[in-house]
Amino acid sequence: DAMVIQNPRYQVTQFGKPVTLSCSQTLNHNVMYWYQQKSSQAPKLLFHYYDKDFNNEADTPDNFQSRRPNTSFCFLDIRSPGLGDAAMYLCATSRDPAPNEKLFFGSGTQLSVL
C-alpha cells in the first residue's frame, strides 16, 4: 500500500546530541510536513516542503532544520536537543499545498531526550 513511513518509531538521544528523524512516502506527493506533538497538546506545524521549496513557520526554533533530498524522503534534524524537545514528531504529505487538501500521516517518531 502507498503510505508514509517514519523511522524509527522510538528514538532516544542525549541532551545536546544531534538527532535526525526520517520520513519517506510512496504517494509521490508534492508537499511534506513536519508536526511536533507534545503530550496532551495539539500537533504543531514546524515547517513544510512544497517540492523543493522550504517553508518555515515563524515560531519554529532555529534548532530545528529539515532536508528534502528528493520527492520521497524528508528529514528532520534537531541540532542540539533539549529536554523540551521530547515529543512525538509526525510527518505528513499532501498532493499539493491547498488548504482543503487531505493530509496523509505517518505513525510518528517518539523522541526522548535524556
Add this chain to the structure above:
Amino acid sequence: AQSVTQLDSQVPVFEEAPVELRCNYSSSVSVYLFWYVQYPNQGLQLLLKYLSGSTLVKGINGFEAEFNKSQTSFHLRKPSVHISDTAEYFCAVSGSGNTGKLIFGQGTTLQVKP
C-alpha cells in the same frame, strides 16, 4: 488567524451508545474543517471534512459532523459506537488564505467501554 478548541479531553461511553465530540473554532476568514482520528500506535487519518455546501458531512466508520457557522462549531457524532472506535480524535481547521496549514485542537480521547 485560526484556532480550534476541543471542549472535552476525554469522553467515556458505553458500547452501542451515541456519542458527540465537540469542536469550536475561531477564524476571521472562510474555513475548511476536518476531523482526524488516531488509533493507538498509528498515524492520523482523515475521518471527514467540510469544504462547502451541505452543512452535514458524512465520513468513514459511520461518523458524521455538522458545520454550524453561527455557533462556529463542527461537532462530531456517531449514533452507536463500537469498541474499535476507541481512539484520539482531532478537530482541525485551515483558512482559505493558508497554504495547507492545518491548525489542530488538542484532541479528545474517546474511550468505549463494553
